[in-house]
Amino acid sequence: MSPNTTDQTPSIVCAPDSFKGSASAPAAAAAMARGARAVFPGARVTELPFADGGEGTLDALLAVWGTRPRTVDTVDALGRAASAAFGLSPDGTTAVIEAAQANGLPQVSDVELQPERADTYGVGLLAAAALDLGVEEILLCIGGSASTDGGTGILAALGARFVDADGDPVAPGGGGLAAISAIDTSALDRRAAAVRWRIAVDVDNPLTGPRGAAAVFGPQKGADADSVAVLDSGLEHLAEVLADTSAEAEALAATPGFGAAGGIPLALTSLLGAEVVPGSTMVAEAVGLTAALADADFVFTGEGSFDSQSLGGKVVAAVRDHAPASARVIVIAGRVGLTAAECREAGITAALSIAPGPADLAALSERAEALIEDTAAQACALSSPSDHTISTTKGRTMTTTTQTQLAVGDIAPDFTLTDAEGRAVSKADYAGRSVILYFYPKAASPGCTTEACDFRDNLSALSAAGFEVLGVSPDDTESLKEFAAEEGLTFSLLSDPGAAVAKAYGSYGQKTIGEHTFLGTQRSTFVIGADGTLIHAEYDVDARGHVARLRTHLLP
Incomplete structure (x- = not known):
């Protein structure tokens, strides 16, 4: 299966070892699966925690x-x-x-x-x-x-x-x-x-x-x-x-x-x-590893520290050996000790560290599951279906979006995302209720803080009128938790690390800040009616005064 083919659903298997002292193998597999589903909501994702016969x-x-x-x-x-x-x-x-x-x-x-x-x-x-x-x-x-x-x-x-x-x-x-x-x-x-x-x-x-x-x-x-x-x-x-x-x-x-x-x-x-x-x-036979990986397109594995010893009879080596030749085998680890060339030579597509930057072991351990989830989402996003074309302007190559925007009367796309407390939240959870679903690019940034605080200050009136509020951004759950605590936000903030849901709503595309042009989540707001269709769709939202204008529209 080609990850760039939009009419096929990828098969993804998450088969990691434990991250010693940070995440058990089942917890690591679940985190990888959440990251994969965020980018490929319709994917067949199998959680297969693994071990090498030792602890765990x-x-x-x-x-x-x-x-x-x-x-x-x-x-x-x-x-x-x-x-x-x-x-x-x-x-x-x-x-x-x-x-x-x-x-x-x-x-x-x-x-x-x-x-x-x-x-x-x-x-x-x-x-x-x-x-x-x-x-x-x-x-x-x-x-x-x-x-x-x-x-x-x-x-x-x-x-x-x-x-x-x-x-x-x-x-x-x-x-x-x-x-x-x-x-x-x-x-x-x-x-x-x-x-x-x-x-x-x-x-x-x-x-x-x-x-x-x-x-x-x-x-x-x-x-x-x-x-x-x-x-x-x-x-x-x-x-x-x-x-x-x-x-x-x-x-x-x-x-x-x-x-x-x-x-x-x-x-x-x-x-x-x-x-x-x-x-x-022994463990591979006990869990049916060969059969589980038989039709996998992406195989995620990993452990606390990935180095040359990992390739000698350990979990990563076993998963690699049982994966089909067509599958992409991606290692996620706390520490990566092999170069890209060494990984390729060993039959590993890529090895990614969960460390977002300089961090000590205690800090990584504390946030291990959220970081594993985010890294898996980042890896999947690199291979997600293409949603852009390439054009040339003034001799430079730049990216322009070709996504279709939604309109009033359209059926709102389904979604399942993780909130700041680590709970799964789905569109189906709000069946029969009206939902304000707004997308924003980054928690704690000035414009996003203004918009979030405006929703906070108007939440009572919106709730009294029967509207739930959900905010969606590519931030990880830990960042959302800190953002909510800092600003006193009592509505749900959802993590969309691979921007899969933003893309489904046409809220992902080219952005320009100064001289820099890049792809990212675009500020937009949708109101989903009790029947699951859109009763309001607004793109290119100006954060200043947006909630007041929305309130006037919804509560005349």
């Missing part, structure tokens, strides 16, 4: 599946009572578990870290709860753990016993691994071995050694040099117990990805036949 995967899958989290009693990495959530697919056959929900570092941040004691038992309790619901597959996301126990805690919660030479249970956690003499699986929950396990892994670290679980990730879990040595040797010993030969044990210890989350893949692959898969691949 549970939220992303629940949003796509449309199911609620299941909260159960469990324990944290230190064995203390806790509660944690897992997800269930709509058909009840697949469970998604984020290990960090039970054994994550934040859950034990209130006490001194205990790297040799911390275990994954609580994660096993989550798996047992999922098995009780009759699932056939468990998707296990393992980032952010506080433990280094090789997954033994999960197996213990499911009935396996890890015993020492005297037949007694070993101490929980990575510190007890070296004492394991045998593994008793006679009481292991048979359902655990019958279901399919897939473990999402986004690192290639081996189980042991300088790049292993203990050496690389142990220090962030509180392990000093001595503890790292204990944990590393414990994992090496566990591999030897699980393996039939020394060669097999060495292979287990060297397997890429087995060093993830304190070695969780080791015990689960050996005793339950679990599969280790790239996190983005």
Whole structure:
């Protein structure tokens, strides 16, 4: 589909990762979708929040599946009572578990870290709860753990016993691994071995050694040099117990990805036949990414920081790889670290930062959703149907509009826009009522402030006569909120960032200020009658005295 073809409706898919600490993946997808709809009101827009198998995967899958989290009693990495959530697919056959929900570092941040004691038992309790619901597959996301126990805690919660030479249970956690003499699986929950396990892994670290679980990730879990040595040797010993030969044990210890989350893949692959898969691949299959992108014309994706690492197994790379060759893949991020040439080489159409100018992280985080929405609208506006032609004047190329203006008796075009409070407002909301819909170019500018304050001062009389007032401009919702608060405006201000609604009303075109000629929203006012047709249409409005003249016309 050509974005410049006006008789076709574009298909747009919004599939971002979370913007860490600023916007969840579902919130980011919704913001992108609002921006896209502002420019293409009739577009088919699909919100498909995505993740790479780490933090945020549970939220992303629940949003796509449309199911609620299941909260159960469990324990944290230190064995203390806790509660944690897992997800269930709509058909009840697949469970998604984020290990960090039970054994994550934040859950034990209130006490001194205990790297040799911390275990994954609580994660096993989550798996047992999922098995009780009759699932056939468990998707296990393992980032952010506080433990280094090789997954033994999960197996213990499911009935396996890890015993020492005297037949007694070993101490929980990575510190007890070296004492394991045998593994008793006679009481292991048979359902655990019958279901399919897939473990999402986004690192290639081996189980042991300088790049292993203990050496690389142990220090962030509180392990000093001595503890790292204990944990590393414990994992090496566990591999030897699980393996039939020394060669097999060495292979287990060297397997890429087995060093993830304190070695969780080791015990689960050996005793339950679990599969280790790239996190983005697992999530892509779970949400049906290939089918969702099959006929997409525009694909929006993104994350907090977009750089070269984003192209190696992360969300952006997965979305790009699944998008059809004809689609435009646009990355929206808090920070963009690649040049335009690097993006093109990587198969990315464009990468846009949400930063409107110099700003610190706190400021961007606070307004992240509004900025994501505005950036998506800006990207779509660059490819929206052409509404102008090119003519030449005095040897210079300039833009002149060819839009059709509306007249009294015309049916007022439909619209759905976001107000200053983030709520969706539609023409349909005012069915059976009369509405004054006025367009203005920029909040807080002198002329627009004069006009808005005049509407404010005449609002009581207009309302008493049955007229609602709606102001529309290309400003983002945060700017509208500030404008309304500063001037005490009590009627709704709507954000039209891509000027799609302004264009529909013929209120977008060439403007000249001084020597500068450009395209933008033009000041105009429409009155929509109770039957949805226009009873007043006025272009090229002079802000000074406009409301008084309109009031005289409407309230003779």
